[in-house]
Amino acid sequence: MHQPLTKVLLKIFAGGFYQVHAAILLVVFFIMVGAVPGNMLITYHKSLMLAMTSSPIMLLLVLAVWLIYIFKSWHYVSTQIFAPDKQFLFYSSTALNRSEQRKSWCYAQAAILAPVIIYALLAVGVGLAHHFYVLPAVIILFLSAMIWCSAALYMRVMNGLVDGSKQSFLLRWSSKWRKPYFSLYIYHIFDDKKVPYFITKGLSWLIISGVFYLFADVSTDTRLAGIAILAVITAHVVLIFEERRFEETKLSFARNLPISRFRLFLNFAGVYFFLLLPEIVWLFSRFHPLMAVELLLAGLSIALLFHSMLYWFGLNMDKYLQWILGLFMVLFWVIMFRLLWALIPLNLVIAYLFFYNNYYRYQGVVGKE
Amino acid sequence: MLKFQNFKKLYGGFPALKVDELSIDPGIYWIKGVNGSGKSTLLKSIAGILAFEGDILLDNSISIKKQPVEYRKLVNFAEAEPIFPEFLTGKELIALFAQAKEAQAGQEQHYIDTMQMQAYVNRPVGTYSSGMLKKLSLVLAFMGKPKLILLDEPLITIDTASLKILNSWIAERYNQEGTSFLLSSHQALEHAELPIARELIVEDQTFKFIV
Numbered sequence: 001m002h003q004p005l006t007k008v009l010l011k012i013f014a015g016g017f018y019q020v021h022a023a024i025l026l027v028v029f030f031i032m033v034g035a036v037p038g039n040m041l042i043t044y045h046k047s048l049m050l051a052m053t054s055s056p057i058m059l060l061l062v063l064a065v066w067l068i069y070i071f072k073s074w075h076y077v078s079t080q081i082f083a084p085d086k087q088f089l090f091y092s093s094t095a096l097n098r099s100e101q102r103k104s105w106c107y108a109q110a111a112i113l114a115p116v117i118i119y120a121l122l123a124v125g126v127g128l129a130h131h132f133y134v135l136p137a138v139i140i141l142f143l144s145a146m147i148w149c150s151a152a153l154y155m156r157v158m159n160g161l162v163d164g165s166k167q168s169f170l171l172r173w174s175s176k177w178r179k180p181y182f183s184l185y186i187y188h189i190f191d192d193k194k195v196p197y198f199i200t201k202g203l204s205w206l207i208i209s210g211v212f213y214l215f216a217d218v219s220t221d222t223r224l225a226g227i228a229i230l231a232v233i234t235a236h237v238v239l240i241f242e243e244r245r246f247e248e249t250k251l252s253f254a255r256n257l258p259i260s261r262f263r264l265f266l267n268f269a270g271v272y273f274f275l276l277l278p279e280i281v282w283l284f285s286r287f288h289p290l291m292a293v294e295l296l297l298a299g300l301s302i303a304l305l306f307h308s309m310l311y312w313f314g315l316n317m318d319k320y321l322q323w324i325l326g327l328f329m330v331l332f333w334v335i336m337f338r339l340l341w342a343l344i345p346l347n348l349v350i351a352y353l354f355f356y357n358n359y360y361r362y363q364g365v366v367g368k369e
Numbered sequence: 370m371l372k373f374q375n376f377k378k379l380y381g382g383f384p385a386l387k388v389d390e391l392s393i394d395p396g397i398y399w400i401k402g403v404n405g406s407g408k409s410t411l412l413k414s415i416a417g418i419l420a421f422e423g424d425i426l427l428d429n430s431i432s433i434k435k436q437p438v439e440y441r442k443l444v445n446f447a448e449a450e451p452i453f454p455e456f457l458t459g460k461e462l463i464a465l466f467a468q469a470k471e472a473q474a475g476q477e478q479h480y481i482d483t484m485q486m487q488a489y490v491n492r493p494v495g496t497y498s499s500g501m502l503k504k505l506s507l508v509l510a511f512m513g514k515p516k517l518i519l520l521d522e523p524l525i526t527i528d529t530a531s532l533k534i535l536n537s538w539i540a541e542r543y544n545q546e547g548t549s550f551l552l553s554s555h556q557a558l559e560h561a562e563l564p565i566a567r568e569l570i571v572e573d574q575t576f577k578f579i580v
Contacts, residue, residue: 098392175458179464179465179471187454246454250454252452253418254416255417255418255446257469257470258439258442259438259441260437261437360417
């Protein structure tokens with residue numbers, strides 16, 4: 001534990017991981033604590049832990065959830081390793097012998113998995129107290145193996161030589177295609193933002209099945225579909241924000257290109273059409289074509305509204321989320337009053353005005369108050 | 370060629386640059402100024418990348434505010450430290466600019482050949498060194514038929530041999546097509562190779578001719 005490398009890795013990767021994921025971890029914590037009434041909290045978790053240590057199916061489900069967390073940590077650490085301010089690790093940590101490196105990485109990974117480990121140990125305790133021995137042993141083995149594998153993975157990345165020529169599959173595959181301006185946003189998503197894209201699509205799927213499961217009795221109501229589409233687009237806020245960030249950081253030269261604002265706006269509609277393709281397939285397979293078109297246009301108009309607002313106040317995530325929340329509530333009630341069709345032109349006009357008036361008003365990466 | 374009308378650029382409420390009235394005739398100009406004087410801010414404003422108050426007119430008729438597309442077709446820009454999406458190749462970026470700026474087919478070949486970029490122009494720009502990236506941004510600035518080309522710190526990061534080639538490009542475009550240039554630099558330019566007309570300076574929050 002007193003290894004200098006351990007300290008550095010803990011500070012950089014474990015500390016960094018919690019800093020970046022503090023919000024989402026807090027949400028999960030509140031869901032786990034707040035989902036049940038206070039007086040039943042302990043019995044609830046105790047029975048959950050008992051189920052984990054007695055039922056293999058239940059344990060499998062829990063391990064699957066933990067695996068998602070572990071994948072997330074792999075993704076975080078392996079991208080952070082290549083950040084410019086961590087480059088020094090390539091010519092310092094690699095000089096230590098491998099067992100010392102492994103030990104330090106194991107500590108770092110264990111620290112990242114601390115919430116899982118603490119919950120797992122409690123579950124093992126509960127299981128043992130009820131004389132279950134096999135599944136608690138499986139839990140301990142699983143987590144130890146995962147920590148060891150993670151350390152091995154990070155060491156492989158760290159000790160392998162950097163191959164600067166790697167390119168994602170899509171880009172190698174598309175190297176012969178022309179790349180018009182608006183397609184750059186799509187390539188960016190599939191080059192650099194695959195994880196947020198697939199998380200968003202997963203969320204989208206959960207929303208759609210959740211809404212129609214909960215309201216199965218009124219599942220043919222346009223309002224329900226409208227609200228599902230609103231929620232789906234809201235799930236895309238991270239991608240929409242990333243598109244704007246990409247435009248601001250990597251495409252700032254584009255303001256010098258002679259492309260009219262109307263065409264740019266249409267281009268963005270094209271970008272979101274493309275990103276929403278999986279949802280569009282669902283819309284047309286489930287609803288009457290006319291209704292599917294209405295829902296699609298409503299979805300696109302909401303996405304463009306969310307996108308265009310960012311030109312107004314810049315890349316300020318806090319402010320953005322507040323606005324999205326407010327707009328969500330307003331749009332929700334508009335849809336409840338059966339005015340989905342009216343939303344389409346309204347959203348588009350407001351979005352275009354925001355876009356038209358602010359596109360050339362460059363405010364820098366973070367908008368000033 | 371270029372005319373400023375009540376140009377004012379504010380940064381956080383403070384005036385960073387102010388040019389009430391200034392006309393610049395066609396030619397090649399060297400814009401001087403110490404670090405932080407606002408040379409890049411000025412060039413980015415003329416390029417249409419930074420917002421400002423007032424107006425800039427090209428040839429007394431094309432306003433950056435009122436004819437944004439026509440203006441941008443005629444004014445090209447190369448940044449001091451260019452940034453592009455890493456996944457694009459040099460060729461793809463050139464194709465994008467060539468289309469947007471309505472360049473003649475094959476216009477880029479002369480520039481790629483003389484700057485000897487054939488070996489890497491098909492590679493993603495993420496693999497480029499800063500000098501290679503700079504050369505690519507210079508090629509992009511010469512695409513199409515601009516009346517004015519703005520080069521922000523063209524001397525930095527490129528080697529002396531490439532500098533001579535760049536000077537020959539500038540002289541060529543100026544002599545053949547009458548293209549004007551605004552070059553910002555805190556170093557002296559090669560007067561022997563460039564038909565330099567006049568010098569301008571950015572200081573005391575304004576932009577003026579050196580008298």
